Amino acid sequence: MSRWRPAMESARLATKEELDLLPESLVALLADRLRELRDNETRMQTVWDTIPDCVKTLSLDGRLQHINAAGLRLMEAESREAALNASVMSLIQADDRPRVADVFRRVAQGETCQIRFRMTGLKGTPRWMEMTAVPLRDEDEQTTAILSICREVTDQVRSEASLRQTLKLLLNAERIGNMGSWSMDLLTNRLEWSEETCRLFGIRKEDFSGTFEDFYARVLPEDRPKLSETIQRSDATGGLLEVEYRIRRPDGTIRWMHERGEVERDDAGRPIRRLGMVMDITERKTAEEALRSSEERFRLLSRATNDAVWDWDLLTNELTWNDGYTAIFGYAGEEIPQVGGACVRLIHPEDGERVWGSLCATIQQGGHSWNAEYRFLRKDGKYAYVVNRAYILRDNQGRAVRVVGGITDLTERKNLEEQLLHSQKLEAIGRLAGGVAHDFNNLLTVISGYTEVLLNMTPLGDAKRSLLTDIQRAAERAASLTRQLLAFGRKQLLMPQVLDLNATIAGIESLIKRLVGEDVVLSLALAPNLDAVRVDAGQLEQAILNLAVNARDAMPHGGRLTISTGAIDLAEDNRYHAPPGRYLTLTIADTGSGIPAAIRDRIFEPFFTTKGPGRGTGLGLPMVFGFVKQSGGFLDFVSEEGQGTQFTITLPAAPPDETQQRVLPNDAVVKGGNETILLVEDEDDVRRISQLTLEAQGYCVLSARDGVEALRVFADSPRPIQLVVTDVVMPNMNGRQLVNHLRRQVPHLKVLFVSGYTDDQLSRHGLAEARGAFLAKPFLPLDLARKVREVLDETDVPAGGVPYGVD
Numbered sequence: 001m002s003r004w005r006p007a008m009e010s011a012r013l014a015t016k017e018e019l020d021l022l023p024e025s026l027v028a029l030l031a032d033r034l035r036e037l038r039d040n041e042t043r044m045q046t047v048w049d050t051i052p053d054c055v056k057t058l059s060l061d062g063r064l065q066h067i068n069a070a071g072l073r074l075m076e077a078e079s080r081e082a083a084l085n086a087s088v089m090s091l092i093q094a095d096d097r098p099r100v101a102d103v104f105r106r107v108a109q110g111e112t113c114q115i116r117f118r119m120t121g122l123k124g125t126p127r128w129m130e131m132t133a134v135p136l137r138d139e140d141e142q143t144t145a146i147l148s149i150c151r152e153v154t155d156q157v158r159s160e161a162s163l164r165q166t167l168k169l170l171l172n173a174e175r176i177g178n179m180g181s182w183s184m185d186l187l188t189n190r191l192e193w194s195e196e197t198c199r200l201f202g203i204r205k206e207d208f209s210g211t212f213e214d215f216y217a218r219v220l221p222e223d224r225p226k227l228s229e230t231i232q233r234s235d236a237t238g239g240l241l242e243v244e245y246r247i248r249r250p251d252g253t254i255r256w257m258h259e260r261g262e263v264e265r266d267d268a269g270r271p272i273r274r275l276g277m278v279m280d281i282t283e284r285k286t287a288e289e290a291l292r293s294s295e296e297r298f299r300l301l302s303r304a305t306n307d308a309v310w311d312w313d314l315l316t317n318e319l320t321w322n323d324g325y326t327a328i329f330g331y332a333g334e335e336i337p338q339v340g341g342a343c344v345r346l347i348h349p350e351d352g353e354r355v356w357g358s359l360c361a362t363i364q365q366g367g368h369s370w371n372a373e374y375r376f377l378r379k380d381g382k383y384a385y386v387v388n389r390a391y392i393l394r395d396n397q398g399r400a401v402r403v404v405g406g407i408t409d410l411t412e413r414k415n416l417e418e419q420l421l422h423s424q425k426l427e428a429i430g431r432l433a434g435g436v437a438h439d440f441n442n443l444l445t446v447i448s449g450y451t452e453v454l455l456n457m458t459p460l461g462d463a464k465r466s467l468l469t470d471i472q473r474a475a476e477r478a479a480s481l482t483r484q485l486l487a488f489g490r491k492q493l494l495m496p497q498v499l500d501l502n503a504t505i506a507g508i509e510s511l512i513k514r515l516v517g518e519d520v521v522l523s524l525a526l527a528p529n530l531d532a533v534r535v536d537a538g539q540l541e542q543a544i545l546n547l548a549v550n551a552r553d554a555m556p557h558g559g560r561l562t563i564s565t566g567a568i569d570l571a572e573d574n575r576y577h578a579p580p581g582r583y584l585t586l587t588i589a590d591t592g593s594g595i596p597a598a599i600r601d602r603i604f605e606p607f608f609t610t611k612g613p614g615r616g617t618g619l620g621l622p623m624v625f626g627f628v629k630q631s632g633g634f635l636d637f638v639s640e641e642g643q644g645t646q647f648t649i650t651l652p653a654a655p656p657d658e659t660q661q662r663v664l665p666n667d668a669v670v671k672g673g674n675e676t677i678l679l680v681e682d683e684d685d686v687r688r689i690s691q692l693t694l695e696a697q698g699y700c701v702l703s704a705r706d707g708v709e710a711l712r713v714f715a716d717s718p719r720p721i722q723l724v725v726t727d728v729v730m731p732n733m734n735g736r737q738l739v740n741h742l743r744r745q746v747p748h749l750k751v752l753f754v755s756g757y758t759d760d761q762l763s764r765h766g767l768a769e770a771r772g773a774f775l776a777k778p779f780l781p782l783d784l785a786r787k788v789r790e791v792l793d794e795t796d797v798p799a800g801g802v803p804y805g806v807d
Helices: 016-021 024-050 069-075 080-085 097-108 154-176 195-200 212-217 221-237 282-304 324-329 342-346 349-364 411-457 464-488 501-507 509-516 537-553 597-602 620-630 684-696 707-716 735-745 759-764 781-793
Strands: 054-058 064-067 113-120 126-137 143-152 179-185 190-193 241-248 254-265 271-280 308-313 318-321 369-377 383-394 400-409 496-499 520-525 533-536 559-570 581-590 634-640 644-652 676-680 700-704 723-727 750-755 773-776
Touching: 024 069, 054 069, 064 069, 064 080, 069 080, 069 143, 097 113, 097 126, 097 143, 126 154, 179 195, 190 212, 195 271, 221 241, 221 254, 254 282, 308 324, 324 383, 324 400, 342 349, 342 369, 349 369, 349 383, 349 400, 383 411, 411 464, 411 684, 411 781, 496 501, 496 537, 501 509, 501 537, 501 559, 501 581, 509 520, 509 537, 509 559, 533 537, 533 644, 537 559, 537 581, 537 620, 537 644, 620 634, 620 644, 676 684, 676 707, 684 700, 684 723, 684 781, 700 707, 707 723, 707 735, 723 735, 723 781, 735 750, 750 781, 773 781
Parallel strands: 520 559, 676 700, 676 723, 723 750, 750 773
Antiparallel strands: 054 064, 054 143, 113 126, 126 143, 179 190, 179 271, 241 254, 254 271, 308 318, 308 400, 369 383, 383 400, 496 533, 559 581, 581 644, 634 644
8 A cells, every 4th residue: 555656646648749750659558558547547536435434645745636525525525626735724613633644754754643633624614534545655764645534523523522421420420429430340350449349448449359269358258148148149149239337448448338239241152241339338347337326315315204205307298206295195196296386276275376486486487496395185185284385496597497395294283383372362362361469469469358248238129239249240340350360271270170071061050051042952971980080070060061152053943952961081192192091071062063174273262252242252261171171181073064063072080089079159158256367468458358258257357468467467366366367479478488486386277278279380389389278369358258168167288279270
């Protein structure tokens, strides 16, 4: 080929003048040879035109001499003349011309060269060309021309560029994703790793031998069986290869790898290559282990707490709970909310919008913690008071992704708080009552005493008797109101005595019938052979009457009032948290309108009443409640609107060795006497009416303003003193201190303490340590005379001497 001489380079046509000089035979010979040359050229051109690539010859200075049909198409030339007239270098893009010119120079010097360059056809079409250029030599081996064979590689260049871009993206993806690629020729057992794969294994590419055994040796021994089994299964089934294993790097560190691959097969189905990716998942494994450990701690903590712990995934809206949700609220299985917001329907309607709105606002406004108190519906239909505390977890961009929290049941605490509030109300009322009780009772004692004296001095027909009677009645009501206030505050002075509960009820049966009226049927269901109780008889009767009156008011159109008694034995662990033992029950049930559910929590509040003006003070039930509690008992009630109400008083039974006391009726005739009595009272008005009352009964009365004066009067008395009637709280020396001094001289001296103070105030003055009877202010003159005679007639300290609360 290198020695081929194109016809246009080795032959020249003779001119007409030159032909005329030749012999005719020679001319004929030349003509034949010329025709032969032209035929050869035509045949050669035909051969050139069948070549699909561009074939052309160029002079050593780069001028086009000959070109085939494929070249004309690439140059976009209409004819060979148009192509031969065109400048080859002008068709080459300016950036590539220097390189092409350099190739022509080197070929002219005898080299064979290849080059890629860009050209633009005569019609403006850009193309990528790949050219091989060789020198054409003459017989003297001198380069005379350049033979160029060009092929369009535009599609190939684009494919290669796309492949390079793909490879670049792959390498970047491997680097960014902390992963590498690999391929293994199953026929040669040759394993190829990418640069990133080598980096993941902690080695340089040149340090990897390219064998499966080299890779296998880097896997931890305990993970190799699983790896081998997974590879064998993938080869056998043609399925996806996916496995996790650990490797040891040359520096000794251990890393977790996740590998995915697949088997490539030939047309016959035989495996020929395995391709795949490997990823370093050490951080993920570490995080998973930390998460498992955290979740395990979370589960243990969830079991250890009584709270309902919840976890809300904001990305999936999935909501999960621990067992506390079922324990607190009673829901189980499909009843447990599984998606965020599902529990809002269980929040009390008055709380729902507030609670859900505050949580959403906290999440949206970038908050990290949230809490709310509200009412949550339990499965039994009741609402639990709860506090819900939560923490919002956010990603690096501050977006909320998860909320975890816990719900604490506050129902018991709320109930205790309400009980505490109720107790505080009792205490406040008690303090109020106790603060005025002493002075008020002294005043009432004086008013009632002098009113009774005036009544005794006024003839029956005198008009002034009605005025005095009104004064006496008002004083009695004031005294009753004071007792109710003190009873409500559990500060009243109770005079407990051993009573037959059934006999007490029977004794006031007729009074109850008059109170409730003829349209209410009274039924008694009294259990026989009951133990006795030790309570204040008057307060017990008052409690029964208060409950009966309330029952009557609940049955304006008539009904049935049932009073029943019974006995129960409370075990060690009872609902009242009371000492175990025998207790008596007194139940008062009506068939009235019942107590509305909305006010049941308020019926024991002081001054709370549903009755109209002038019909109730709001102290009846509080008085019953206070009396029962102060007597060591319990008050329960059940009520159903439209069905009626039942109150049950539970009182401790009296010890078997205590005997029931005989109580003198209030209208019994009071016997006087001639004994000497020392009366000690710091209130002048009370002292005068008391002295007047006792002297009217025939007693010799010596009086003193306080304890110090009483000691002097006692010492100077010419007659023996059989009884000391003393106030408890006095200046300089209180009643207990006075009695202690006197009993050093007369050990068995009889004493009657009187006071208008409350039981806790009397306790502070040591009344519990003194032996003697007691009379509470306010009292009527007849009450004082009866109590004095009772104490004088006793052979020992009267039972029911010191009051409840100080005994």
